[in-house]
Amino acid sequence: MKQYDLIVIGTGSAMNIVDAMIQQNPKIRVAVIDKDEPGGICLTRGCIPSKILLYPAELVRTIERSAELNVHAEIKKVDFEKVMDRMRSLIGREIDQIRQGLLSSENIDYYRDVAEFVSPYTMKVGREIITAKMIFLCTGSRAIIPPIKGLDNIEYLTSDTLLKLKQLPESVAIVGGGYIAAEYGHFLSSMGSNVTIIGRNPQFLPDEEPEISELAMEELGKHMCIFTNLEVKEVKQESGKSGNKIKEDKRGKIVIVAEDKKTGQSKRFEAEKLLIATGRGPTNDILHPEKGGVRLDKDGWILVDEYLQTSQPNVWALGDADGKFLFKHVANYESQVLYYNAVLGKKVKTDYHAIPHAVFTYPEIAAVGMKEKQAVEEFGKEGVLIGYYKYEDTAKGEAMALSRYFVKAILKHDSLKILGAHVIGPYASIIIQEIINVMYTPEQSGWVVNDAIHIHPSLSEVVQRAFQSPMTVDQYHEMLDHERKHRISKAI
Numbered sequence: 001m002k003q004y005d006l007i008v009i010g011t012g013s014a015m016n017i018v019d020a021m022i023q024q025n026p027k028i029r030v031a032v033i034d035k036d037e038p039g040g041i042c043l044t045r046g047c048i049p050s051k052i053l054l055y056p057a058e059l060v061r062t063i064e065r066s067a068e069l070n071v072h073a074e075i076k077k078v079d080f081e082k083v084m085d086r087m088r089s090l091i092g093r094e095i096d097q098i099r100q101g102l103l104s105s106e107n108i109d110y111y112r113d114v115a116e117f118v119s120p121y122t123m124k125v126g127r128e129i130i131t132a133k134m135i136f137l138c139t140g141s142r143a144i145i146p147p148i149k150g151l152d153n154i155e156y157l158t159s160d161t162l163l164k165l166k167q168l169p170e171s172v173a174i175v176g177g178g179y180i181a182a183e184y185g186h187f188l189s190s191m192g193s194n195v196t197i198i199g200r201n202p203q204f205l206p207d208e209e210p211e212i213s214e215l216a217m218e219e220l221g222k223h224m225c226i227f228t229n230l231e232v233k234e235v236k237q238e239s240g241k242s243g244n245k246i247k248e249d250k251r252g253k254i255v256i257v258a259e260d261k262k263t264g265q266s267k268r269f270e271a272e273k274l275l276i277a278t279g280r281g282p283t284n285d286i287l288h289p290e291k292g293g294v295r296l297d298k299d300g301w302i303l304v305d306e307y308l309q310t311s312q313p314n315v316w317a318l319g320d321a322d323g324k325f326l327f328k329h330v331a332n333y334e335s336q337v338l339y340y341n342a343v344l345g346k347k348v349k350t351d352y353h354a355i356p357h358a359v360f361t362y363p364e365i366a367a368v369g370m371k372e373k374q375a376v377e378e379f380g381k382e383g384v385l386i387g388y389y390k391y392e393d394t395a396k397g398e399a400m401a402l403s404r405y406f407v408k409a410i411l412k413h414d415s416l417k418i419l420g421a422h423v424i425g426p427y428a429s430i431i432i433q434e435i436i437n438v439m440y441t442p443e444q445s446g447w448v449v450n451d452a453i454h455i456h457p458s459l460s461e462v463v464q465r466a467f468q469s470p471m472t473v474d475q476y477h478e479m480l481d482h483e484r485k486h487r488i489s490k491a492i
């Protein structure tokens with residue numbers, strides 16, 4: 001049995017701590033285990049490849065609207081094969097570097113295999129039995145595959161396998177209405193595919209504010225068909241017409257049968273490819289955590305305390321594995337907390353009061369902290385103010401000919417403390433950052449955003465102005481209703 005100072009499962013954010021530990025203790029012996037390519041999900045099949053693909057998509061949509069600004073540009077060709085190759089080569093290069101680093105480290109034994117507990121502090125990796133007094137479980141998550149009739153009998157894509165595509169499918173149906181569905185729907189449609197999104201929730205992008213989801217659905221809906229509130233009941237591969245010269249055609253289209261959850265009406269869709277994007281779930285079962293004295297919650301995520309320690313002393317978990325927030329920046333943050341607690345012996349509690357996220361569609365969406373409903377539940381309607389400003393009402397927004405995009409800030413009425421913020425529009429993920437930063441100061445005061453001088457004329461002014469004239473919750477909804485009625489009357 002091989003003995004280590006530390007066993008680490010997962011080569012994503014866990015590696016932040018391993019690097020620091022090696023610098024601190026050049027004699028440390030670490031077993032690093034990952035059953036997949038090294039680098040973790042973010043690099044190998046998550047954030048980074050998807051964002052490499054989404055940038056060309058953003059260019060396509062930007063060029064398409066250039067005529068609105070009297071620049072008559074035309075897209076001659078979108079070379080899907082090369083867009084995909086570029087992504088694979090950039091990712092491949094980084095994976096190779098990480099692999100080399102792992103293999104050449106004198107402190108690390110790198111195992112590309114599945115790890116499972118055989119008893120507390122002891123694990124089986126391939127044929128090897130290894131043990132350590134300290135273990136980091138950083139196992140990530142995996143795509144949830146829903147139990148849809150017929151799904152087992154057809155070939156479908158997930159966010160993992162989509163990255164292997166070489167040819168642009170003529171049409172793609174995406175089951176799911178969350179951020180992965182939205183981002184890949186945006187990518188594939190901008191490349192030229194006919195995309196249909198089939199969401200189960202009544203709200204497209206259900207984690208966003210309703211008015212943001214509504215606008216995103218309208219804008220993205222200009223390039224793809226988006227359905228909500230549909231339960232997919234069955235999928236099947238049609239047999240193609242014989243004699244077709246294109247091999248793919250012989251297989252025929254994939255047929256998706258869904259039921260409207262409200263009316264019970266049946267709907268039928270057809271597409272060349274099917275992408276299942278119905279969320280992410282835990283992957284901790286393969287660890288056999290029960291043999292290691294590690295408890296899971298009812299959904300299968302690893303239970304950790306506020307210091308990130310599991311039910312077994314000195315066995316720690318971070319990132320997606322604990323199921324709290326499935327974002328790379330949260331995994332990175334938790335790797336810091338874990339380092340303080342497990343390695344430096346401090347007692348630093350995790351703090352999730354201002355967890356941001358973004359959806360990299362066109363328009364971009366970003367949010368942090370509480371939603372309006374949550375704030376009203378906690379502080380009552382009277383306890384909350386809402387700041388709102390539209391991009392188009394700033395000089396830069398006007399210059400960019402933007403319309404309807406906005407910043408919404410949720411504030412505490414008595415102190416103007418920032419409770420949350422929600423943005424839809426260009427650079428949402430960047431312009432929200434000043435709000436996030438203030439949310440990490442002791443007072444989290446909206447006055448900081450209000451009082452700080454903002455560069456004129458920059459898009460950051462839309463953030464400041466949202467904080468300058470906050471409304472009551474009722475006034476905010478009256479204003480939204482008024483805007484909606486105005487739009488309808490203009491359209492008629």
Ligand SMILES: Cc1cc2nc3c(=O)[nH]c(=O)nc-3n(C[C@H](O)[C@H](O)[C@H](O)COP(=O)(O)OP(=O)(O)OC[C@H]3O[C@@H](n4cnc5c(N)ncnc54)[C@H](O)[C@@H]3O)c2cc1C
Binds near residue numbers: 138180319330
């Ligand atoms: C399509 C997509 C897009 C995304 N986009 C974003 C984004 O834009 N921004 C963002 O913040 N987040 C994004 N994410 C989420 C982000 O990728 C994850 O939150 C992050 O990678 C989690 O890191 P981690 O360190 O917890 O796990 P990782 O280290 O990344 O993954 C765990 C690794 O452990 C391996 N493993 C698991 N169990 C075992 C075992 N028993 N034995 C051996 N190996 C095992 C897994 O195979 C995996 O390689 C995206 C995810 C996806 C799927």
